Amino acid sequence: MTKLTSRRGLLFGAAAVSAGAVLTGCTSNDPDDGGDKAADTQPAADDKPGKQVTIGYAGPQADHGWLNAVNDQAQNRAKKYSDVSLEVTEGSNDTAQQIGQIETLINKKVDVLVILPADGKALTQIGLKAMRAGIPVVNLDRIFNSPQAYRCWVGGDNYGMGLNAAHYIGEKLKDKPDAKVIELAGIDNLELTQQRTQGFDDGLKNYPNIKKVARQAAEFTVESGQSKMAQLLQAQSSFDALWNHDDDQGVGALRAIEQAGRDDFLMVGGAGALSAFQAIKADSGVLKATVLYPPTMAASAIDLARALGQGKGVSGLAEFEIPSTVTCYSAVVDKENVDQYMSTGFK
Incomplete structure (x- = not known):
């Protein structure tokens, strides 16, 4: 293993x-x-x-x-x-x-x-x-x-993580015609990754104006997040939202996004890292929310x-x-409630 x-x-x-x-x-x-x-x-x-x-x-x-x-x-x-x-x-x-x-x-x-x-x-x-x-x-x-x-x-609730991520993104994009989303998943052979993707896909079905145009699996690490996100950004010149399964690999994803100079989409993370909470609170980048796995x-x-x-x-x-x-319920943490969860963020 x-x-x-x-x-x-x-x-x-x-x-x-x-x-x-x-x-x-x-x-x-x-x-x-x-x-x-x-x-x-x-x-x-x-x-x-x-x-x-x-x-x-x-x-x-x-x-x-x-x-x-x-x-x-x-x-x-x-x-x-x-x-x-x-x-x-x-x-x-x-x-x-x-x-x-x-x-x-x-x-x-x-x-x-x-x-x-x-x-x-x-x-x-x-x-x-x-x-x-x-x-x-x-x-x-x-x-x-x-x-x-x-x-x-x-x-x-891994399925619930995907479902709630989709709902958050869907509500943000529900009035945008032909909206596009991409997904940065975790390790593909793990059941938890499959459950998160299934929940996300099922949640998006409630928003017919939104299409998932790309998905890339990473490895729950900063390094893999950065390299796989760079590939996604190169392949997708325009999209409206990104769901990243894990806040640790999200650190790398955010580095790739910053290096590419992209800020034309919103990002939702997963798990509940302190760094994600701090970025959400600062509200100075693409990361707008994360779905907890507390x-x-x-x-x-x-x-x-x-x-x-x-x-x-x-x-x-x-x-x-x-x-x-x-x-446990897969709560969405955004700027409105991040202070409530800050003490639970992990490093």
């Missing part, structure tokens, strides 16, 4: 408000709050200290800004709770090494495991082993092959793991148990 493939197996589409905010903004269990008596009996997760929970956290090597932010989000979230102890493994993109690290956590008998596997398929068996040992697993981002390998999956999902995974360990549910939901699946 290449470094880039291990980086994102099933990338997480972003949330307009992080799932963590939903999970921890909880209803009170205090009957004095005047709430419904039935609701008062609901053991919802909240910020009040409860049963001590030891969470084992295993992620891949932070060889990319997004993954580094994921690790930071998980660790910082755990520090928020006085009743949470976090056992963190040294990140690895080697599946055998990561399996060994998780086995160590199982042997330590942690209460809950949060696992972002380097390869979901390859680590399915260790997820099953943990579940069979009575340790519930929160599967983060790259999904295991079997739902029996996790109690809850938390991840993003690293805050890791903070939400800690919230869910804590709730699992304490036998609680999720605020805002009537069920006594946490959901089996949490898919």
